[in-house]
Amino acid sequence: MLMDTSDMICDTYPGEMIGREYMENLYGEDMDRVLHSVVKLKNAVIGNNKQKFHMMSLGVVGRLLEFIQNERAAVGLRTESAIVLGSLAKGSQANVKRLVDSGVVPILLQCLNNSNLKFVEGCLRCLRSIFTSQAAPVELLYTDPGVVPHMLDIVSQSPTTQECICSILAQCCKTSEHQGLLYSNGVIESLAPLLASKMYKVQMPALRVFCVITYTNQIVSSAVASATVSERPLPDLLVELCLRDKSVEMQMSSAKCLTYMCRANALSSQDSKIVYKALPTLIRMCKKDRRLEERVEGAETLAYLIEVDLELQRIASYSDHLIPTLSEFLRYPSTQTTVMDLKRLDYDMKHSYELRAAALMAFASLGANDEDIRKKIIETENLMDHVVCGLSDPVIRVRLAAVRCLHSLSRSVQQLRTSFQDHAVWKPLMKLLQNADDDMLTVASSTLCNLLLEFSPSKEPMLESGAVDLLCDLTKRDDPALRLNGIWALMNMAFQVETKNMAFQAEQKVKSQILVALGTDQLFKLLSDPDVNVLMKTLGLLRNLLSNKPHIDHIMGMHGQQIMQAIVLILEGEHTIEVKEQTLCILANISDGTTAKDFIMANDDVLKKITNYMIHANVRLQIAATFCISNLVWNEEEGALERQMKLRDMGVQKLLQQLLSSSDTVLFDKVKTALQQFT
Secondary structure (H helix, E strand, O other): OOOOOHHHHHHHOHHHHHHHHHHHHHOOOOHHHHHHHHHHHHHHHOOOHHHHHHHHHOOHHHHHHHHHHOOOOOHHHHHHHHHHHHHHHOOOHHHHHHHHHOOHHHHHHHHOOOOOHHHHHHHHHHHHHHHOOOOOOOOHHHHOOOHHHHHHHHHHHOHHHHHHHHHHHHHHOOOHHHHHHHHHOOHHHHHHHHHHOOOHHHHHHHHHHHHHHHOOOHHHHHHHHHOEEOOEEHHHHHHHOOOOOOOHHHHHHHHHHHHHHHHOOOOOOOOHHHHHHHHHHHHHHOOOOOOHHHHHHHHHHHHHHHOOOHHHHHHHHOOOOHHHHHHHHHOOOOOOOOHHHHHHHHHHHHHHHHHHHHHHHHHHHHOOOOHHHHHHHHOOOOHHHHHHHHOOOOOHHHHHHHHHHHHHHOOOHHHHHOHHHHOOOHHHHHHHHHOOOHHHHHHHHHHHHHHOOOOOOOHHHHHHOOHHHHHHHHOOOOOHHHHHHHHHHHHHHHOOOOOOHHHHHHHHHHHHHHHHHHOHHHHHHHOOOOOHHHHHHHHHHHHHHOOOHHHHHHHHHHHHHHHHHHHHHHHHOOOOHHHHHHHHHHHHHHOOOOOOHHHHHOOHHHHHHHHHHHOOOOHHHHHHHHHHHHHHOOOOOOOHHHHHHHHHHOOHHHHHHHHOOOOOHHHHHHHHHHHHHOO
16 A cells, blocks of 8 residues: 655645745735735744745745835834744854844834834844844844934834833943933933833843943943933932842842942942942842852852952951852862762852852952951952962953952061962963963953062062063053053062162162163153053052162163263153152152262263252252252262362252241251251
């Protein structure tokens, strides 16, 4: 008996059969049959990614766009076509990309001007699916300057327009320019009422918009802080959305919005909304009973909230066992598993790096300013082991967080001498610096500055491991933050306290090594750096190099002319009081040398500048200039009489006598000491 093969054909080639039928009907002239085919197509592709891909391969997108753009077509056909495109956009990322490449987005955005609400809603649903995907073409929303204002005009027409437009705007606000554009078009006034909506699917997307527009934006944050909803301050409504009867997502987003407003100085860090609502909410989100993603987001937002505020750091450190809770992040997942746990373990392993990074960032913020908090963090079981391991973690987010945590803890003198030495943290840090991007280099080199302080046991081994060359290379970078850290660390390295026996010789060797590695050309290039912070630290380096008489004479003997030229340029330039004070202090150091004094005494221009600063309106400059004069006329040193005579002829002694009337006690003492040297 022959087998009936009709069922086999349908089972084997359904896509082909359905596709052929639909495509034939879609290009027919009977518009009722066309509409019927579009509806059948909608039902066929819902929830079926293979069918979506197949239909798109047959070119259905182009035909649907023809219907949507045809203003003479029935609105029902246009609406159903938009709904089908929306269904296709809910497929794979490849589907979304094909839709975008087909020009769907500009067409749908233009169709939002249509007067039919159902059609507009269909377009918005499709746009929402496209813009909330990973392949979101964000900039297309801003290509036509009229799109955003129109979306805000129609946002209140229905719950669907509210939900979709808020979702789109929340996803497409990525830069400060986007924030400014949304703000200037009235996003706050348009969406604030939606925060009080009774519909969660409207309320939540609106809240996300307020999160993204306030992030690191002082102007928008201040406007949000002063906005009202039905005569209620908007921040008060955010507090209400943090209550525990709300969803975790809503609590988190409300706390984030309050956090961003606080960091933008729109709300005080001591405001009750921050201390009693945002902070406790974020700490609660870190607890073990929360989902992994919630714990990560809570810890990261908490780290951002408390990063720069000492009082918030202190409150957080003793709130709800936060430090032990965060330490659990570093030990996640547990190594005790069974066969039944393997699926869960796989999930945990994939996300454990996010927990480690979040915990280390939170520890970095907690310990940023308070020694007692740092001590509590360090005393956490195996904490330093986790930090050191994090420096070589294969995941860059963990490495960066570990370096930030190390930088925070390195501000402790005690920890530099104990835990940092016990764990030899300089070794993985130096290794990390050999091959790091600029973000990593910025934080790592900041940590290096602390490890190279005079009292740090890590200083010597780091010197032997090539720290000088590494830091000198940093001073040549385009990024001013890297130049600053490089010269700052060199300044710390050149600082000395002890000047006897072997210590003296060692310091002289370090200074020579710095000068050779940096090179005089680079040193003087840094003295004309456009970044005032780099200039200040370069002056600080030069001041440290020119300390101790033999060092001063040795360095001035090799580079005296260039140093004096640089000093003159700075004193003549348009610089801040701090820069000129530091420069005068360098002159004071030079004037303390045995032979180096001659570089000042032989330069009448420099001497005139010093005397001018003795009568400057700023007392700090007067003190520095007077200290320089005091060193030059010190009567116990060879050649003092000749120097005193020259300065007396220049009217310096009379100037000193006039300064005795100063009410500043420090200046008075300096003047009195200098006058006592004249014979």
